[in-house]
Amino acid sequence: MAFGSGNTPMNWVCLHLLLPLVCSVSSVLCGTLVKSIPGFDGDLPFKLYTGYVSVGGSEMFYYFIESEGNPKEDPLLLWYSGGPGCSVLSGIIYENGPLVFNYTGYEGGLPSTYYYPYSWTKTASVLFVDAPVGTGFSYATSADEYPSSDLKAAAQVTGFLRKWMEEHPEFLKLQLFIGGDSYAGLTATMVVKYVVDDNDAGVLPRLNLKGYVLGCPLTDQALNANSKYVFSHRMGLISDELYQAAKESCNSSFYEVTTSEPECYENTQLIAKQLKDINKLCILEPKCTWASPGQDEETARRFLYENPGEFIRSLPKDPEYYCRNFGYMLAYVWANDGSVQKALNVREGTVLDWKRCNKSLSYTKNVDSVIDIHKYLSTKGLQALIFAGDHDLTVPNTGTEKWIRDLDLPVVNDWRPWLVDGQIAGYTVKYSSNGHRLTYATVKGAGHSAPEYKRRECYLMFDRFIHYYPI
Template identity: 35%
Template sequence: MDKLQTHLPGFSGSVFPSKHYSISGYVGIGEKNLFYYFVVSERRPGRDAVVLWLNGGPGCSSFDAFVYEHGPFNFQEGKPKGSLPKLHLNPYSWSKVSNIIYLDSPVGVGFSYSRNTSAYTAGDLQTAADTHAFLLKWFDLYPEFVSNPFYIAGESYAGIYMPTLASEVVKGIKGYMVGNGVTDPVFDGNAHGMALISDDIFQAVEAACGGDYYSNSSPMCLEKQGDVYMAISGLNIYDILEPCYHDPTSQHSSKGNASLPHSFQQLGVTSRPLAVRTRLFGRAWPFRAPVKDGIVPLWPQLAESNKNSVPCVKDEVATIWLNDATVRKAIHAEPENVAGPWVLCTDRLDYYHDAGSMIPYHKKLTTGGYRALIFSGDHDMCVPYTGSQAWTKSLGYKTVSPWRSWRCGGQISGYLQGYDHDLTFLIIKGAGHTVAEYKAMEALEFYRRWLDQEPI
C-alpha cells in the first residue's frame, strides 16, 4: 500500500511543496531489499520526466545527493551541536522540474540491506541487473508514471552504473546524465592542469612511466608519481577550492605498504606490481573493487572503515539525521538492528569492477538514439573534467555546437560542446565533484533546460 510522506522530523513547515512517496521504503529483489525515496515534481508531475538518481562509490548512498545536493530540503546543523538538523525548503531542488527517485544501490549501501550477507558481494553487471529489476517493480507500483519520459542520472562511480543500466533497460528510457563520472582508466587518470603540478613534474613522470601509470611498477615511475602526490597532498580531492574537514593523510589503508610515501598509503597502493594502479592526477572515490578473475582494481581506496569519515567530506548532518530513530521510522527505513547504521559510504560491500571501459557502452547508446549529458565540475580532482572532455571527443562525433559559454542568472556559468547523436559535454565553472552541492542554482538551470530539451 502507498505511504504518502506528510511529515519529516526537523521540518517545521506547514506543507511539503509536492508529494513525497515511500512504499515502506523498500522494493524486494529476491533476498535483496533496495531502499528508495521518491519525490514528485512540484511543476507538472503527470508530464515531467521521472529521473532515477544514483550516487557512486561504489558504496555511497544516494541520500548524499538528497541531503547535500538537489533534494527537496536544505539541512541546517542542529543546535546544540549533535542535535537533530533543521530542514528548510530547497529553492534549487531538482524536484522543481522533475519526479525523482533516490535509490540506495547496490544492496548494502545506505538503507538497502539483505539478511543474507553474501548479497553484499556485487559487481557492475549484477548491479545493473538488480537496478533494472527494481525499476520494473517500481513502475508496477506507480503505473501512473509509466508514460512519463524516463531518464537515469548519477555522479562519480555512477559513470559506471549509468551506461550499464541504460544498456539493460533500453526500452522506455529517453537518455542519461553523468556528472564527474568514472568512464575509462586511461582517460580518467591522465589529467594535467589547474596549476597543481608544474610542467617539470608532469614531463618527468611522463618520461619515467612512458604514459603507463597503472601497471608500470618500475622504481623510477613510482618515484616520479610520488612527486605528483606530494605536490597535491592535503588538498580536498572533491573540490580543490574547499577545505578538508578531515585529514585525508590520517586514514591510511590497512593494505598500504609502510615503505611507500604517506600519499601512496592514503591511496591504498600495495607493493604488488599488478595492484599499482594509481591514478596519476585524478584520485578517486572512497572505495575500490578487490581483484577477481584476473581483473585488477582500477581505482585506489581512500578509506576502509565506516568508522572513519570519507576524507575531506563533512557528513555529520546527514549522519545524525538519517540515524535518528524517528527519521528512519518516518521514511519507512528499517531500524539499525535490521539494516545497520546509515553511513555516507559503506565498507560492507565486496565490489568488483567487471564491466571494463564505458566508452563502448556510450558509443552504442548514443548511436542508438539515447540523449546523453556528460557534465563536470571543473575543480574536481577525483574525476577531473579533462578526462571527460577527452573521452567525449574521442568518440569521433561531428561537432554540432562548437565550444561556447553558457549562462545562468546573467553570468557565465561554464562551457559546453555539443556533438552529433545528441551528446553534450558541459563544464560547470567553480564546481567540484558533486556539482549541485557547490553550484545549486546553476545545476538546476542546466538540468531543467536539458530535460525540457531547450538550448543550454
C-alpha cells in the same frame, strides 16, 4: 569484457508492503506518503513517497519525489549515487534534492532541515534509490546477497527500475531518463544499455527511455587515472619539468605504475607528494583533517555522538576555513535517529548503522571501462547530458572531455559559455549524430560532484536540458 544480454530476469519476488496506501491527488500514484519528517518545521511542501522493491533477495529502498511542476507530464528521472556504496540520501540533502541541513545553526541533538527551492524535483519526478544492496537503507534477506559488483549492481538497478515501473504503470507514458554520478557513471551507463536492449528485444512493459544524465562520471579507470596528471599540470599543481619527466618516463600512461619501472615510479611518487595535501574533491577547498591522525568519517561520527559540544565548538566561524565534512556529520545523526527512520518507513532492525558511504561494502570492481557502451548508445537516438566540475581532481573534466571526443560525434554547437543571471556558469559543447544528441557542460568552480558546489547552477542546467532547451 562481456556485458551479457540486455534482457533482465523477470522473476523478481513481489513485495507487498504492510503499510497504508495513500494516493496523490495530482496523479494516480499510490505508495507510502511521508507528510512530515523530524527536524522539518511543518508538513513537507512536496510529495515524498518511500518504500522497498524486492529484487531477488535484496530489498531496495527508494525515495520518490513527485515533480513540483507538472507531475502528469514532466519527465521521470531514476537517480542513484556513486561510491560504490554512497546513499542517495546524501544526494537528496547535499546535491539535487529539496532538503538541506541547517548546520550553521546546529546546537546538538537532531539536526533541523529546511526546504531548498532549486531542486531537480521542481521540474521532474525523481526516483532516488539506495544502490547497490548494502547502501543506505537497502538491505538483503540473507548474507549471501550482500556481495556485489559492477555487473551485479547494474543488473540490480535495472531490475529495481523495471519492477517499480510495473508497480506504477501510470509512469510508463512519461519520458524516462536514467542518471547517476561519480562511480555510478560506470553502472548507470550499463543500466541505460540494458533498458535499450530490453526495448529492442520487445520486453514488456516497454520503458519510454529518452536519455541519460551523468555527473562527474567515472567512465574508464585507466583514462581517469591518466587525466589526473594532465589536470594537475594544467591547474599549476605540478611543475612543467616534473610533468614532462613523468610523461616521458611513463610513456604517458600513469595507470597502475609499479616499482618495476623505477624512473616512472619515482616521478609519480614525487607528483603524489606534491598533491598529498590537495583536496581531491575540490582543489579550491581546504583538505579537512580531524583531531586524531588518520581519523576517518566513521570515527568522527562516533565522536560526534559522544561529544556533540566539541562538534559545535569546532564549526568554523570564518567561511574561509569552512570544511565540508562538518555538514556530512549531520547526516549520520539524522539518518540514524529512530524517529526519522520511522517517519521514512524504514523497516525496523534492517539497517542498524546507516552510513553516508558504506566503505565496508563487499564489492568487486569488474568493469574497467564503458566507453564502448557509450559508442553503442550513440547509435540509439538518445538525449545525453554529461557534466563535470572544473575543479574536480577525483574525476577530472580533462578525462571526461577526452572520452567524449573519442566517440567521434560531429559537433553541432561548438564550445561556448553557458550563463546564469548573465554570468558564466561554465562551458558547453553539443554533439549530434543520427538523432543522438550529447550535451557536455562544465560547471565553473565546482568540485566532485558538481551539484554539491553549484547547486542552483546545476538545477538550471538540468532544467534546460530535461525540457529540451539549450543550456
